[in-house]
Amino acid sequence: MYIYISMDDNIKKEYSNGEVTVTWEPQLCQHSTKCWKELAGVFDPRKKPWINISGAETEAIIQQVKQCPSGALGYFMNDKGTDNKA
Numbered sequence: 001m002y003i004y005i006s007m008d009d010n011i012k013k014e015y016s017n018g019e020v021t022v023t024w025e026p027q028l029c030q031h032s033t034k035c036w037k038e039l040a041g042v043f044d045p046r047k048k049p050w051i052n053i054s055g056a057e058t059e060a061i062i063q064q065v066k067q068c069p070s071g072a073l074g075y076f077m078n079d080k081g082t083d084n085k086a
Helices: 034-038 058-065
Strands: 002-007 010-016 020-024 073-077
Touching: 020 058, 034 058, 058 073
Parallel strands: none
Antiparallel strands: 002 010, 010 020, 020 073
8 A cells, every 4th residue: 555645845645564664854864875785675776666565574574664864754553653763
């Protein structure tokens, strides 16, 4: 599932597998390539949408999101609703 939220210039996109939702704020992204080089099954900038939330297990996705150097990627567990920025 993909959700697009826009509040003025603050764009936030959400991708959910039912268990976890990954958030992406493109205005914060530094394009370090860390996410797609380390977890290409989920993050692929050549595809639209570029995040395939079904491409890996939830824990692997969370661990990769936590390594985002810019904080553009975040996540929350759907049963808790708390946003965890990288």
